[in-house]
Amino acid sequence: MYRCHCQLVPDEVLKRLGCDPKLSKEQCERAAYSARLSQHFRDIRQQTRRLAGFLLESHQLAILTENPEVTVFDCRETQSLPGLQVDNAAKSEDRSVQRTYDETDRMATFLRKEFKCNSIDGAGMTLMSSVHYGKKYNNAMWNGLQMVYGDGDGELFVDFTLGTDVIGHELAHGITQYTLQLEYDGEPGGLNESLSDCFGSMFRQWRKKQDAASADWLIGSDIVGPATRERGYTCLRDLSKPDGEHCLAPQPTQHAQLKPGEDPHNTSGPPNLAFCTACKQVGGYSWATIGKIWYHSMTTAGMMPRMSMSEFAAKTRESAATLYGKQSAAESAVDAGWKKVGL
Amino acid sequence: MPFTSLSSSPVSGWGRIDIERYGGLAGYGMPGSRIRSRGYFMAQDLGAADQALLREIFLSPSEAPTWMRDAFRYHLTRQSDCGPQTVVVAESMVPEVMRDALHDELLPREPAPPHPDPGPSPPKDKPPTHAPPKTGAHDKP
Numbered sequence: 001m002y003r004c005h006c007q008l009v010p011d012e013v014l015k016r017l018g019c020d021p022k023l024s025k026e027q028c029e030r031a032a033y034s035a036r037l038s039q040h041f042r043d044i045r046q047q048t049r050r051l052a053g054f055l056l057e058s059h060q061l062a063i064l065t066e067n068p069e070v071t072v073f074d075c076r077e078t079q080s081l082p083g084l085q086v087d088n089a090a091k092s093e094d095r096s097v098q099r100t101y102d103e104t105d106r107m108a109t110f111l112r113k114e115f116k117c118n119s120i121d122g123a124g125m126t127l128m129s130s131v132h133y134g135k136k137y138n139n140a141m142w143n144g145l146q147m148v149y150g151d152g153d154g155e156l157f158v159d160f161t162l163g164t165d166v167i168g169h170e171l172a173h174g175i176t177q178y179t180l181q182l183e184y185d186g187e188p189g190g191l192n193e194s195l196s197d198c199f200g201s202m203f204r205q206w207r208k209k210q211d212a213a214s215a216d217w218l219i220g221s222d223i224v225g226p227a228t229r230e231r232g233y234t235c236l237r238d239l240s241k242p243d244g245e246h247c248l249a250p251q252p253t254q255h256a257q258l259k260p261g262e263d264p265h266n267t268s269g270p271p272n273l274a275f276c277t278a279c280k281q282v283g284g285y286s287w288a289t290i291g292k293i294w295y296h297s298m299t300t301a302g303m304m305p306r307m308s309m310s311e312f313a314a315k316t317r318e319s320a321a322t323l324y325g326k327q328s329a330a331e332s333a334v335d336a337g338w339k340k341v342g343l
Numbered sequence: 344m345p346f347t348s349l350s351s352s353p354v355s356g357w358g359r360i361d362i363e364r365y366g367g368l369a370g371y372g373m374p375g376s377r378i379r380s381r382g383y384f385m386a387q388d389l390g391a392a393d394q395a396l397l398r399e400i401f402l403s404p405s406e407a408p409t410w411m412r413d414a415f416r417y418h419l420t421r422q423s424d425c426g427p428q429t430v431v432v433a434e435s436m437v438p439e440v441m442r443d444a445l446h447d448e449l450l451p452r453e454p455a456p457p458h459p460d461p462g463p464s465p466p467k468d469k470p471p472t473h474a475p476p477k478t479g480a481h482d483k484p
Contacts, residue, residue: 139413140413142411142412157369169368170412231449233377248370249378250377263365
C-alpha cells in the first residue's frame with residue numbers, strides 16, 4: 001500500500017524537506033522515505049505507459065484469460081491506494097464493494113460480448129477498483145493503473161459507484177490508454193473524455209436495454225445528490241444536449257467554439273454530440289452500430305496521442321465505410337453527426 | 344515576485360492563501376460550470392511541515408500530472424508585493440489541512456464568468472486574471 005498524498009510531491013521538494021533543519025527528525029525521515037517511494041511509483045507508471053505502447057506496436061500482449069479477474073479494494077475513507085483488498089467482493093455486505101464488483105464484471109462482459117474486447121487491454125487485464133476513497137470525496141478517476149471511487153458528500157453527490165456510466169467512463173479511460181493513448185489536453189484530451197462518456201453511456205444503456213431513441217443520454221444522472229437535484233440539475237453532462245441548462249457542467253456544441261487550454265470535460269461536448277446524433281439517426285442500440293464504428297476507429301488507428309477531432313472524425317467515417325459499406329446508413333449517420341458539430 | 348525574496352520571506356507572514364479546485368469527473372470550475380469548490384486558509388495557521396511544503400509548492404510548483412484521468416487540479420493564490428501569485432498543482436501536492444478549507448458550492452442557473460484555469464499543463468507562476476474569492480464561505484444550496 002502506498003500513500004497517495006506523498007506520491008506526487010516532487011522528489012526535489014521531498015529531498016529538501018528531508019534535510020530541513022527546521023523539521024523534526026521524524027518529519028525528515030518521512031519526507032526522505034516519501035521521496036524514494038514516489039520515485040518508485042513514478043517509474044512504475046512510466047513503465048506501464050511505455051509497456052502498453054510497446055505491446056500495442058508489437059502485438060506481443062499474451063492473452064492470459066478470456067474473463068478478466070475483478071478485484072475491489074477498500075480505502076476506508078483514506079486516500080491510501082489501493083487500500084485493503086476485499087475477499088469475495090461479489091458477496092460483500094458493503095453495497096459499494098459488491099456493486100463495484102458486479103458492474104465492473106458486467107462492463108467486462110459488455111466489452112467481450114459486444115466488442116470482442118477481452119478487458120481493457122484486449123488481453124484479459126485484471127480490473128482493479130478502490131472504493132470509499134477519501135472522506136465524502138466528490139470524484140471518481142482512472143489513475144493509469146486502476147479505478148478509484150469516492151463516496152460523495154451525500155448532498156451534491158452520492159456514492160460514485162451508483163453510476164454504471166461512471167464505472168464505464170473510468171474503465172474506458174483504460175481502453176483509450178491501451179489503444180489510441182490519447183493525451184489529456186487540447187483536442188486529444190477532449191476526445192479522450194468523449195470516448196469515456198460514449199462508452200459510459202453505452203454501458204448504462206446496455207444495462208437498461210435501452211435503444212438510442214429511448215435513452216436519456218445523461219452522464220452522472222445516478223450520482224447527482226439531493227441538493228443538486230433540488231436546484232434542477234439532473235446530470236453532469238448530456239450527450240444529446242451538451243449545452244443544456246439541466247447539466248452541472250454544460251459544454252460547447254460546436255468544434256469552432258473550442259479554445260486552447262480548456263479542460264477536457266469541456267471540450268468533449270462536440271464529439272459527444274456527434275456520437276449521439278449518429279446513434280439516433282441509425283436507430284437501434286447505440287453499441288450495435290455506431291459504438292462498433294467508434295471502437296473500430298480506436299483499435300485500428302494505432303497510437304495517436306495527439307489525434308485531433310477532425311482526424312478522429314475522418315477515421316470514424318473510414319471505419320463506417322469499412323464495416324458497413326460506402327453510402328450505407330451507418331456511414332451517412334456518422335457523417336451527419338460530425339457535420340452537426342462543424343466537422 | 345523573484346524566487347530569492349519568496350524563499351527568504353517567512354511563510355507565517357504570507358497571510359491568506361486562496362485555494363480553488365478544478366476539473367474532476369464533474370468538471371469543477373469550467374467555463375459555464377454550475378459547480379465550484381473554493382476557500383482559503385491562513386499560512387500562519389499551518390504546522391511547520393505544511394508551511395515548508397507550501398513554500399516549496401510556490402517555489403517549485405510541479406504541473407498537475409496528465410496521466411491521471413478525471414483527477415482534480417488545485418489553484419493556490421498568495422498575495423505578494425507584486426500582486427497575486429497563483430500556482431496550479433495536483434491533488435497529491437496539497438495536504439489535507441489545506442484541502443479542508445475548500446467548500447463545494449452550486450452556482451445559480453446563469454452563465455458563469457470566464458475562469459482563469461489554463462488547463463492541465465499551465466505555465467509556472469502565471470499571475471491570475473481574476474480577483475481571488477472574498478470569503479471561504481460555503482454557499483449552501
